[in-house]
Amino acid sequence: MYELHGTIAVITLNNPPVNSLSAALRQHIAAAVRQAELDPAVTGLVLIGHTKAFSAGADVTEFGTPLQLAEPMLGQLLAHIEACPKPVVAALSGVALGGGLELALACHGRVALETARLGLPEINLGLIPGAGGTQRLPRLAGLSTALAMIQSGAPQTGKQLAESGLLDQVVAEDLLPAALQRAAELARLGAPFPQARERSLDPVLVQKFVSEQQDKLTPRQRLQSAYTAQLEALSAAASDWPEGLRRERELFLQLQSSSQSQALRYQFFAEREAGKLPVVWQAEPRAVHTVAIIGAGTMGAGIAICALNAGLRVILLEQDDAALQRGQQRVTEHYQSRVQAGKMKATVAAAAEARLVPSTDWTQLVQADLVIEAVFEDLAVKQEVFKKIDAHARPGAVLATNTSYLDVDAIAHMTQRPADVLGLHFFSPANVMKLLEVVRGTHTAADVLATGMALGKTLKKLPVLTGNAFGFIGNRIYNAYRKQCEFMLEDGAWPEEVDSALQAFGLAMGPFAVADLSGLDIAWRMRKAQAASRDPRERYVAILDQLCEQGRLGRKTGAGYYSYSAGRQVKTTDAVVRDIITQASTQRGITRHTLTATDIQRRALLAMVNDAALLLAEGVASRASDIDVVLAQGYGFPRWEGGPVFWARQQDRAALEQDLHTMAAQSGHGFKVADLSVLLD
CATH class of the missing domain: 1.10.1040.50 (N-(1-d-carboxylethyl)-l-norvaline Dehydrogenase; domain 2)
Incomplete structure (x- = not known):
């Protein structure tokens, strides 16, 4: 979308859901920039996305297809923006990742919401940034910040990057007005507008930094060619601008055709496919607001933390007060450590703990939409627990056993409702590991399986459906x-x-x-x-x-x-x-x-x-x-x-x-x- 706000042209990126930089979107941006360049009434431009995304970067589905090479390619588009005779400001909200951040780096100014998340996650696909990210970012934010973002692939918030030199301004709200103001300021100052390419890096310092970082690579990082390529590209940032871009692109293309990148892209799509139930099992999941967890040991407490973090109410049930107190203490210590490490606000931790209901009273189970048994890995013990669950859980509640290898049917048959029973195999530590095996028993109902898969996503895990066989898949x-x-x-x-x-x-x-x-x-x-x-x-x-x-x-x-x-x-x-x-x-x-x-x-x-x-x-x-x-x-x-x-x-x-x-x-x-x-x- 293209519209005027006074003398500033606002170009809105519109490629739902996350504004991936597909060939069509690249063409739209290029056409809108040309329109603004030719309009004498326009003095500046603002590129903006929507609440969820400025742009999440390249469209991975286009990799290896003619669409990836359709003009303008991303590098061509960024060169066009950089050379625009009128100032271009990126207004960043939601995510600005990969090529989306590279698009912002090519603009003459950047304004971001405090909550915006900026990152270069290409390493997760066995790649490096391929449209100038390794060249512009170190010039704007310094070598250390650039490598940290490129190497980890993890996004940082606008607030975290406020002092990095990457952003002109970070605001709590009113993003568009701030971006319009910045574009107007740059227009008044006149050309030449700020460009990363005009900044130089000391070759001696760059080589010293790269050499030190090469020595710090872990054994697993050394096995992955993208980590070495990152450092080679940063080293090239000390060269003249065209040579740096040429070397970055050369490394990117080498990685893109490598077996490692192909494997990582395969995993990327496989993980998204894994969360989908086969058609024969698709159904609407049952609503889950309250979860009861039986067993407050290391595993039970970890599952409780996952559920509390997801905003669910949790009933933590143990056989006696001493065991319950130990389990509650595990949960409390987790939240205390998160707060002390500055990774969670005290108010958020307190709200999570307030949703925890510790109890030794089995009648509490009637309140639960989902009951998860997390006791000792012994079939006889679990069967006895399920007899009690069957006696106290409300009709329609989903009943889950957290077993790593036992027969889910043998456990389900201890109840009068085997259709409501499934396995949920959490991996230890449960509040850290992403994988969740959702185990289908012989009689498990489709909506119960759907509930298990939906719960996994609610807990921010990666649910994978498996049949009931010894050890399941893993x-x-x-x-x-x-x-x-x-x-x-x-x-x-x-x-x-x-x-x-x-x-x-x-x-x-x-x-x-x-x-x-x-x-x-x-x-x-x-x-x-x-x-x-x-x-x-x-x-x-x-x-x-x-x-x-x-x-x-x-x-x-x-x-x-x-x-x-x-x-x-x-x-x-x-x-x-x-x-x-x-x-x-x-x-x-x-x-x-x-x-x-x-x-x-x-x-x-x-x-x-x-x-x-x-x-x-x-x-x-x-x-x-x-x-x-x-x-x-x-x-x-x-x-x-x-x-x-x-x-x-x-x-x-x-x-x-x-x-x-x-x-x-x-x-x-x-x-x-x-x-x-x-x-x-």
Whole structure:
């Protein structure tokens, strides 16, 4: 939209919902700027969006299509604005992200609401800003602020950036009047209007800064080419303007065609798809205003915090006053720490705590729209709890079990209303981890599933639908992966070799470091519960059991697979662990041999891929991409590798299938080779 406010032309960006800079919007802006340039009555211009967005940046759906290259391309549009003979001011509200912020940087002035959120999130797609962001931002806001925004991808508010030099003015309200005033001021001052390109950076200081930041990159950042490219682009900002823009664009295009960026863009769309129920399950969710959480331990308290943060009323139920007090204290300490760290206003924290209703009275459940059981991971215990829930919850309430691997149907059958029961598998810590597996039981009603998915979004989590099978999606695949890693211990690898190889691939932690962190007794307890049903012909690695029998339960006891000194992990395994592993190999009749990092990575990934195909064929996962979302969000799989399914699709199919059969022979009885066509065709 184009309209005059006195002598200032106001160009309103209008591409709902977030003003993505599609080819059509770029053309609209260019035409409106030309119209203002040709109108002698116009002395200045203001670009403005709407309440939710100035612009959220490039339209990702156009990447790799002719539309991305349709003229004017974003760089051409920004050059046009920068060269405009009349001052152009950006009025920023809502979000100004990526190309949207780059558009604002090319303007001659910027006015923002305090609440506006400005950022360059390209790193989340394995990219760097590609329309001058790495060149203009350091000139306007300095190297440190520029790198912090580019490297983290996280937006900052107008208020936070008020003193950065990036913004001419930050206002609490009346954005358009302030922007009109700034455009009029610049018009009165006359050309040349302020431009980032006219500012220079000291090449010596830039190179010193870039070198220091290169040394600070984490191991996982070093695995991602975009982080190095960010620093290369900032280094180019010390060059002359055309050369800096040329180098930035060259790096952007290299990254855009890279497998890492393709994987991250795949994850971007997969995450959005994961939150949608398949058509057969789509229904209107039930209303949820009050949530009852049974169990105030670490998990229950974390779920309570999520619900309180979302504005829900929470009934926190425990079996006795002492346990309830401990749970309430966990919630209180969380909010106190947030306030003390300056991450939450005291009034917001107080309002959240005021919505918490601690109780030991089961009759309170009648008030709840949704009941979440979060007690000890034991089927008999959970079944007893659900009998009580069934007796006290109101008709129509949704009943959820927070289980990580137990049979949801076996729990639902303890009630008279299995259609109202589903699983909600929160990941620990529940108030931090984004992933939420929404588990469909045999009798779960469609509107109950819809309620679970809607709740996940209300809690600002990423809900993924899964069928009711042991371990659901995530723990089922992780169990296959962990088991294969244990086989490799018997075959010849040491725990540190397995962990190191998988971290080198990009996993956040290796399986044995993870086991020590979570506590070996958790897996040991589960193994003992399954012992009666285990097929004696299957290859079973007892190394973990033997560690537990010696009191080595992980970090909490100072030793597990690794030893710990002052809380820090000793890098190599000790003689006790190596002796247990060596004896296990001997008892299995295996001659130990060296496994390379590539061997380890491929076997671990093949184990994931094989179970992913089985899950999809069994209908436990609705979409192959859901599996990749779960592994990336809940299990530390590197997002820049896309997930095990995405990884498999980049491999030679014949080699994958041959290696799977080889691994099946190594794994022994019970290893079922999946038909990969369900993933790859």
